[in-house]
Amino acid sequence: MYKILRKQTLNEQVKLMEIEAPLIAKKAKAGQFIILRVHENGERIPLTISDYDAAKGTITIIFQEVGKTTMLLGTLEEGDSLQDFVGPLGKASHFPEDIKKAAIIGGGLGTAIAYPQAKELHRLGVEVTSIAGFRNKDLVLLEKELHEVSDKVIITTDDGSNGNKGFVTDALKNEIESGENFDLVIAIGPLIMMKFVSQLTKQYGIKTIVSMNSIMIDGTGMCGGCRVTVAGETKFACVDGPDFDGHEVDFDQAMRRQGMYKEPESEACNLFKGVE
């Protein structure tokens, strides 16, 4: 059993948990993920390793309550345990050599997924600009943490409630046009956001890495459910990714595939809320 050592509410939908998992903590690297099951009859869901502490033997996850499993997970408290916790899965982020300046773009919850990458690049001595976008100022995540690992932080909100209205793509475009020479852009968030960031950076010829959050079951390359088309070839997000070249990904197909279980998902969600 995998014990919850720390729980923190980051905003009304997003929670952080530090989980006891010493073996995984020993091997984890930025860009990898775990798969968990909350209880015996539960679904296997993937979550990014948001932070890891090999000495303490812990893995930090940050998750948004969007459906039955994440809501159920959110009801657990410190001292409770998870049924299963598997990892570290996926390939660790691999950054091209000679990167001097990078922009890390996080969309909503994607900010939490992008954070370990910002941290890793910062550790490697890369100049990091973090751009994170949220719907409104109450949803802003990890602002302090981003400042610690970035040379510049730009937080945008869709409604302008933090005084900086706009989308992350606008902010990124601004930076580029005002003369910032990024060698690398990492974009993590909703598929539609990653699609538009990739379209933008393609115009400027800036290498762009995105993280594909396909629907997964095993996370070991066995089910093929997580397949994405990259440069015309079928890849499995769990073992070939989750990071891919944003200029090569077929986002439209990925968006269609992500909606595949919409109906049963919302049914499960309603059943769960009904029980509450």
Place this chain on the structure above:
Amino acid sequence: MPNMQKEKTKMPEQEPKVRARNFEEVALGYTEEMAINEANRCLQCKHQPCVKGCPVMIQIPDFIALIAQGKHIEAYEKIRETNGLPAICGRVCPQEEQCEMLCVRGIKDEPVAIGRLERYCADYAIAAGVEPLTCKCTLGKKAAIIGSGPAGLTCAADLAKEGVDVTIFEAFHTPGGVLKYGIPEFRLPKSLVQKEIDSLVDMGVKIETNMVMGKILDIDDLKEMGFETIFIGTGAGLPSFMNIPGENYNGVYSSNEFLTRINLMKGYKYPEYDTPVIRHKKVAVVGGGNVAMDAARCAMRLGAEQVYIIYRRSETEMPARNEEIEHAKEEGIEFNLLMNPVEILGSEQGDVTGIRVIRMELGEPDASGRRRPVPIKGSEFDIELDAVVVAIGQSPNPLMREATPDLKTHSWGGIIVDEETGATSIEGVYAGGDSVSGAATVILAMGAGKAAAKAMLEYMTKE
């Protein structure tokens, strides 16, 4: 005087119409009277040809004689001398190509129903609560097993019997491999698989689940942890696709995804279990093996109105067990033979709407000895569907191989081993089952696990 009844004693089954809509076991098993009647059909041949057909050399006439005398527990013990998973093998082994193919009774009439008798005494003994074999891990040697399918379980059991301290590492949250995630409940009840696994645990074998080896631990880590020998039984889990247009539409599954959702994650019991499975109306399953039959029969049980098997050769070439083909037909699965998919059709929204197939004819035999299917030009036509399950084969999972550069493998992914011992290119590391052979059978995986256990024991005890 043996019973000269020409046909195998029939085994009671659920009515096809009824069972096609539930996940309960199809074949119900012999009663004691039926088992004894069938056991009496055995001639007790001196030269025992049937035994040669059994990859783990079960003493077939001996156990059958015990059943004939009503000594069912003793019969089970007799089987267990060489086979640790009789309740499973009795259900899923391709007996018609193995022991029963060589049975002397089979020359003129139907062979003795060896598989059904094996199942009978295993079920009898399990229901009676037989004592597990005991082991005390007294040898002072540690072995690690990677993967808990039939290959890994058998290797573990044979080592534990000899006093080795065995730990199994399994990637999934539950042990059993294909027995748990692939073969459906109606053919192999999961509680039964679990019972066989529990008896290993009773013997002292430790099972660590949620351990994706090659990611969380690698061979060097295991050696550092004091495991003197390591057995890799990671199976053939990597699904093949057809590489035709439309394969990523919503509603196209690999057989692994489809069967894992249903069997391992109990999707058919959704929402009691959280993992959803979509209940499609018209489903095509591409392939002709056991996996294809299982996927088709699962689709039917989920409530499909029409389920097709699409296979590019004729029924004679189908690799599935005869019994499964018969059962599938009885349940109303339609066989579209000599047909090959060329494209999957979909809607604007990306959902499957159909499949375009081309008719095939059989040409000259190919390397596999089966007649090669050749497309008939211009014979394409479309079938309306809302789901396609691709069951055209699996290859070994790349995780261990990627994490272990010294491990020699074939270009198609299979681990290269010494055939007799299962020894790999790394000292102290052995492998067997589907990870070596590619997708094969439960009993062959078990045979490989046994052979490796023997070699591992020799390796650990040699001076």
